[in-house]
Amino acid sequence: MATGTIEAPWGGGTLRLDLPRAWGVGPGDVVEPDLRGATSDYPVALDEALDAPADSPRLEEVVGPGSRVAIVVDDPSRWTPVREALPIVLARLHGAGVAVGDVTISVGVGRHHAVDDEAMRRRLGDGPAETYRCFSPPVDDLSAYADLGTTSRGIPVRVFRPVAEADVRVLIGSVLPHLQAGFGGGYKLIFPGASHRTTLGALHRQGLARDSDAGRLLGGSAAENPMRQAVGEAAGFLGPCFSISHLIGAPGMIFRACAGRPESVQDALAEEAGRRFQAPPAPPADVVVVGNDPWPGDPMQSFKALLHHRAASVPGGVTVGLFWTDPGEIDRSMPRSAMRLIAGSGAPGGWAIRRLVPMAERILMARESSAAFMLRWARELVVDRTVMVYAPPLHERIGGRLGPVRIFADQDSLWKAVRRALPRDRRDAPRVRIFPRGGLTYVPRA
Structure with a gap:
């Protein structure tokens, strides 16, 4: 019998999991990140980091009158305290003599949706958004990029001009587990x-050769990570960069701010992230349940949370996603039109996707397409396991299927379907592992 109530964060509240009682799942089957020791005064923590930067002069010693400074912040899908950090950083820049007109702020959106004026104000705050030249780099407009050369790996180094042409770049982001780079943040x-x-496409092909084990990249060291090595070499084509990065939990929960080289x-924040967020070793489970907290409801990032826990499942097992979905974030990374097209294919489409994804991935890799990495992760997720998602708003928008992934609006139907998907000898007593805050935790491949 179950030994206690199991809940997962759900937006601003909690979701009680109505698991089959016969499974006997209890709190001992739940894996939580280490959320102890969050700072109670972020401005003080950031000032302390800026006063004692790691392996770098202080920011005020790097810039001066006439310096052109490009600030790059991470995109709105992250919950980095950008609005809180900017006034402190800008005050230091101006205190060192940097003019307002010599500062730009760019949001590092990559392939995500462009940031419009309203979203820019939310991300930066009204003051910075109105005072400084702010950009959302247009990923396909080649004229907006400076071509700095090609790396030894054949990667073209084409960087948004306000960033490439600055004298100093200040990066404001956070470190979280990342499927391909080991951990996100920094030069990314x-x-x-x-x-x-x-x-972007060339970088995302690093470490994804057909015979490589992509699952081993998650949570790995930068020194052994092909994408991190490629990013580091590309960064060598730029001038000075100064990083201000964070180790974060839920929005507003900041464990550490770090600044410098x-x-x-x-390296410092990735090491601590591993200690806090990596799940302890355990036998693979028949059913793996992963919440998307604290991601703000972007389905693409939610599916990445499932991939972060792929190694917790037995081959042929069932992975269940608990996707709290903010309507405002529902198509940030995956256009709703594309989701509806996939959803409209129904079960036959799911069957075809399972079989065609590996072939399509091989074709796109051969053509060096930037879409190849997306298909690689799709294959990693769905080809050898059953994936089901509890996401009522997503179900309302696109229905009960997204290709091979089944989407549910009620838990009773969900758990009945999970039970049916299990081998007969495991239906009444499956091994279950639950990761309520799957946006933070991860399970590396052994």
Whole structure:
């Protein structure tokens, strides 16, 4: 029998999981991140980091009168305290003599949706959005990018001009587990955040050769990660960069702010992120349940949370996503028209996708398409397991299927379907592992 109530964060509240009682799932089957020790005073924490930067002079010593400074912040799908950080950083820049007209602010959107004026104000705050030249780099407009050359790996280094042509770049972001780069943050705000699509596509092919084990990239060290190595080499084509990065939990929960040399900041925060967020070893489970908290409801990021826990499942098992979905975020990374097209294909479309994804991935890799990495992750997720998602708003928008993924609006139907999908000898007593805050936790491949 179950040993206690199991709940997952759900928007501003909680979702009680109505799991089959016969499964005997209890709190011991739940994996939570270490959320202890959040700072109680972020401005003080940021000032302390800026006063003692890692392996770098202080920001005020890097710039001066006449310096052109490009600030790059991460996109609105992250919950980095950008609005809180900017006034502190800008005050230091201007205190060192940097003129308002010499500062630009770019949002590193990469392939995500462009940031419009309203979203820019929400991300930066009204003051910075109105005072400074602010940009959402147009990923397909080659004329907006400076071509800085080609790396030894054949990656074209095409960087958004306000960023490439500045004297100093200030990167404001956070470090979270990342499928391909090990951990996000750092130079990734520029590569690919402020890079042309050709650069973005070349970077996203790193480490995804047909015979490679992409699952081993998650949570790995930068020194052994092909994408991080490629990003680091591309960054060498730029001038000075200064990183201000964070280790974050839920929105408003900041464990640490760190500033200085991008590589040093990234390594320090990635090490702590691993200690806090990596799940302890355990036998693979028949049913893996993953919440998308604290991601703000973007379906693409929610599916990435499932991939972060792929290694927790037995081959042929069932992965269940609990996707709290903000209507305002529902098509940030995946256009609603594309979701409806896939959803409209129904079960036959799901059957075809399972079989055609590997073939399509091989074709796109051969053509060096920027879409190849998306298909690689799709294959990693759906080809050898059953995926089901509880997401009432998404179900309302597109119905009960997204290709091979079934979407549910009520838990009773969900858990009945999960039970039916299990092998007969596992239906009444499956091994279950639950990750309520799957936007933070991750399970690396052994």
